Amino acid sequence: MKAILMTATGDPDVLKLQDIKEPEISMPAQINVQLKAAGVNPVDTKIRRNGLFYESALPAVLGCDGAGIVTEVGSSVKQFKAGDKVWFCHGGLGQEQGNYAEYNVIDARWASLMPETFSFVEAAAAPLVLITAWGALFDRGGLQKGQTVLIHAGAGGVGHMAIQLAKLKGARVITTVSSVQKAEFVKSLGADEAIIYTQNGFADAVNNLTGSKGADLVFDTVGAAVFKESIAVTAHFGRLVTLLDPGELSLSEARMRNLLIGFELMLTPMLRDLPEARDRHVEILNQCAQYADKGLLKPYISKHLSLEDSAEAHRLIETGHTTGKIVLSSE
Template sequence: MKAILMIAVGNTDVLSLQVIAEPAISAATQIKVKLHAAGVNPVDTKVRRNGVFYAQPLPAVLGCDGAGVVTEIGSAVDKFSIGDKVWFCNGGLGREQGNYAEVTVLDQRWASLMPSNLSFTEAAALPLVLITAWGALFDRGGLQAGQTVLIHAGAGGVGHVAIQLAKLKGARVITTVSSDEKRAFVTSLGADEVVLYKPNGFADAVNQLTDGKGADLVFDTVGAAVFKESIAVTAHFGRLITLLDPGDINSTEARMRNLLIGYELMLTPMLRDLHEARDKHVEILNQCAAYIEQGLLSVHVSQIVPLEQAQLAHEAIEAGHTQGKIVLEIA
């Protein structure tokens, strides 16, 4: 089968299109999937630049997100049948094969039936960002109806689904973006107020929108500088959740505000083999599939790139300011 191999740590030129052996079912509960699309996420580029998470030799196949058709099932599989369309977040971190390939094998426990009204490219764009947004907003952030949430980078992969999930919860959503084009995009998703963070940051605008109280929950998807500025716009006794390392911070104001500060790394259950936590991830996909089929949740795929051009997808991610998601199409 064709696959994109990460043959070394480095720039995008370490991604190499090669023909490798097709994986085989090795356990009774596994399914084989003909992949039609693979989502591209920032973590893919970080693994490529910094190395895989496991002490295993390269090459490796990247890509956590996949969508395709079940073509073979193990003798104990009772969740899927041949021909089922599935989506999942599995592999791509250096141990299990990722989804930049024509075929993959995974345990049935980690897959879910695709929403019936999505294409493969749309479905492959979603698992990691849905699980991330859900965990940050609800599991770590405790967001409730009637509360105000500030979602940073609302036009991005995680941000654009986080806006929709927060609105489904009944929250008031403030989001930050970098351009008028993105303002229009996030408004179409349901954002109540939009702050252009250039050139003057966002703190003054958010505090004006909240009458100086700040947001009950702030969701940082950007990094250290945004995290630090976000302390001053998180309400007293509020929560500040980040996807990234905030670096060295002066915690005086956060302590004075009695903030709960949390981290969301949806990869932890895969990396630490926390199977019950991964079960929750599949439950999230099932619930989000219902929302999608009801027309309550959507995905924006900004670029569809052929598998053979995975380097271009990584370059686009690393250039920044991607709107929605980038997906590899697998013929």
């Protein structure tokens, strides 16, 4: 089968289209999936540039997000049959094959039936960002109806799904974006307010919009500088959740505000082999499939590229200005 191999650590040119052996079911709980599409995420580019999570894993197939058709099931699999359409987030970290390929074999307990209304490209775009956004907003952030949430980088992969999920909960959504065009985009998703941070930052605008109280929940998808500045716009007794390491900084103001600070790394169940957390991921995908089939949730695809254009997909991601998601297709 054709697959994109990461042959070394480095720039996007280390991604090579090659023919490799098609994987086969070796365990009773596995399914074989003919992959129709694979989502591209920033973690893929970081792994390519900085190295895999496991030693001696090269060459490796990247890509955590996949969607496709089940072609074969192991002897203990009861929830799927050949012909089922599935979506999932699994593999691509170095220990197990990722989804920049035509086929993949995974443990069936990582997969979920994809939304009936989604194309394979839409389904492949969504698992990692949906699980991340859900975990940050609800499992870590405890967001409730009527509360105000500030979502940073609302036009990005995680951000644009987080906006939709927060609105489904009945929250007021404030989000930051870099341009007027992106402000229009996030408002089309349901955001109540869009702050163009490239003009005057975001802190004054958030405090003006909240009567100087701050947001009940702040969701940082950007990094240390944004995390630090977000402390002052998080309401007293509020929550601040980040996807990234905030680095060394003073937390005296966070302490004075009695903030709950949380981290969301949706890769943890894969990296630490945590079955209960894996099951939670599938629960999230099942619920999101229901929302999607009711027309309440939809990923935005900014670029749909062929599998052989994976290097270009990585270059686009690394600009840091991608709107929505980029997806590779094997067809």
